[in-house]
Amino acid sequence: MDDLTEMLKGTLEGCVLEILGGEETYGYAITRRLNELGFADVVEGTVYTILLRLEKNRLVQVTKRPSGLGPPRKFYALNDAGRAELAAFWAKWEYITSRIEKLKEGGR
Amino acid sequence: MDDLTEMLKGTLEGCVLEILGGEETYGYAITRRLNELGFADVVEGTVYTILLRLEKNRLVQVTKRPSGLGPPRKFYALNDAGRAELAAFWAKWEYITSRIEKLKEGGR
DNA sequence: TAGCGGTACTCGGTACTACAGAGTACTTGG
DNA sequence: CCAAGTACTCTGTAGTACCGAGTACCGCTA
Numbered sequence: 001m002d003d004l005t006e007m008l009k010g011t012l013e014g015c016v017l018e019i020l021g022g023e024e025t026y027g028y029a030i031t032r033r034l035n036e037l038g039f040a041d042v043v044e045g046t047v048y049t050i051l052l053r054l055e056k057n058r059l060v061q062v063t064k065r066p067s068g069l070g071p072p073r074k075f076y077a078l079n080d081a082g083r084a085e086l087a088a089f090w091a092k093w094e095y096i097t098s099r100i101e102k103l104k105e106g107g108r
Numbered sequence: 109m110d111d112l113t114e115m116l117k118g119t120l121e122g123c124v125l126e127i128l129g130g131e132e133t134y135g136y137a138i139t140r141r142l143n144e145l146g147f148a149d150v151v152e153g154t155v156y157t158i159l160l161r162l163e164k165n166r167l168v169q170v171t172k173r174p175s176g177l178g179p180p181r182k183f184y185a186l187n188d189a190g191r192a193e194l195a196a197f198w199a200k201w202e203y204i205t206s207r208i209e210k211l212k213e214g215g216r
Numbered sequence: 217t218a219g220c221g222g223t224a225c226t227c228g229g230t231a232c233t234a235c236a237g238a239g240t241a242c243t244t245g246g
Numbered sequence: 247c248c249a250a251g252t253a254c255t256c257t258g259t260a261g262t263a264c265c266g267a268g269t270a271c272c273g274c275t276a
Binding site: 113114117136137152153156157159160175177178179180181182 | 222223224225226227232233
Binding site: 113114116117118120121149150151153154157158161175176177178179180 | 261262263264265266269270271272273
């Protein structure tokens, strides 16, 4: 699949929120997870910028824990604002997909 | 619905391609059409930048015709490259939506 | 006939996001 | 010791939608 980056804008942050909604985890693992899920070209730098943004916007709670396998990990968990943002993301996603689908069906 | 602009990146151009795939039409009408379809905040300037980009990338054929109701209109129609681009857009769209849906179902 | 509203296009600048690419640092195994 | 895998950080770039202002043409009406 060729370049998806433009189409991922805005949705990738939602994907990270969704992953964090399921479990407390950290940047490196999130990147691997996204790669497995089919977002093959998503790279660490991208995930970290998203995580830093989430932190700056106070949507996550951060805990640093030693790893025993490399440097310490920064674990991220959604707080209430983060869960609200996640819900808002899915609402937008449903909205947009429904409109696009309508357009695709030749909707007028 | 609050701000959708980030999530529209990459998809809005596809929407315009889809509309042009159905009929030869012009910028102002495309904007109205998108607004009706639920992309309420999409504004003329945005559509025109997309159209100019399509033209620059040689995905459309352009014909200027007098309007009888305002200034002349620039009608856009997809050429072969444009139809290929449209197909590629839908392929990407299917791909991304399927991955996101998988993620949403707690897919692992 | 002057002005207003609707139609129609153009253009310069801005904000936001994903990505490239390089660097730092910690651990284990050969 | 050093290579490879793990893990995070930072600077800069490109691409896209949007803002806002401007230009221009038309019909209607006061």
